[in-house]
Amino acid sequence: MDRACWQQSRCSYMSLTDKSRAIERLHQGQCTALELGCGPRKRHAGAIGIDRLDYVGVDLVGDVLEALRSLPSACVQSVYAYHFFEHVADLPPLLEEVARVLRPNGCLDVEVPHFANPYFYSDPTHVKFFGLYTFSYLSKDDLFHRRVPQYGRRPIFELVDVRLDFDSPFLLRGMVKRALGSLFNLTRWLQEFYEENLCYVFPCYQLHFSLRCLPLEDGRLMNRSD
């Protein structure tokens, strides 16, 4: 790559486009939700959409980390990320930025494919896989019987709820899977039984995690810009 070309690609990688005065609106408290990696179908019309591709509904066009770093601390009450985290190689720095922009006790809502989803590995842009316990490694978890290590990290989120979603793009199979799958969400014990014994027999489609941002004194990291 020649020098001019390299500089151009570096500039476009580093640029952030604010299409709708999103940063100003967040500073003024006019908007209290973000949707990360919203793509062409933002689910929350009132949220500020962030995506590196310029679709309709995207308010901040650029890399998610760069976009979050341009926002004030504790500016939003909710952050949504649907089918986005599986595209992110290094989750902890992203979670730290999400925690910084969230108000204490703010909500993070995450939907990701389950590792047993047969379509998961077909997508070459997927770089991270998720199971029932993934956020138990990354947050305070009082939901599940199985304990997992935190690898020296202090939790900045608390796991509030986890749901296993069963579905199929095919109508009839989807109906059967949704009906059967609802059984596994009846109790935490059934969710853990499913994950250990049945995930490869009856593959889960996606996981839905609800997390709460811990207030600073509950363990949120102190090395923030605020």
Ligand SMILES: C[S@@+](CC[C@H](N)C(=O)[O-])C[C@H]1O[C@@H](n2cnc3c(N)ncnc32)[C@H](O)[C@@H]1O
């Ligand atoms: C599978 S799509 C999900 C779109 C939408 N949330 C949905 O559920 O249909 C993933 C989106 O994440 C965006 N994306 C991936 N990596 C990104 C990054 N580092 N920064 C910003 N957006 C990113 C992609 O451009 C894409 O629109």
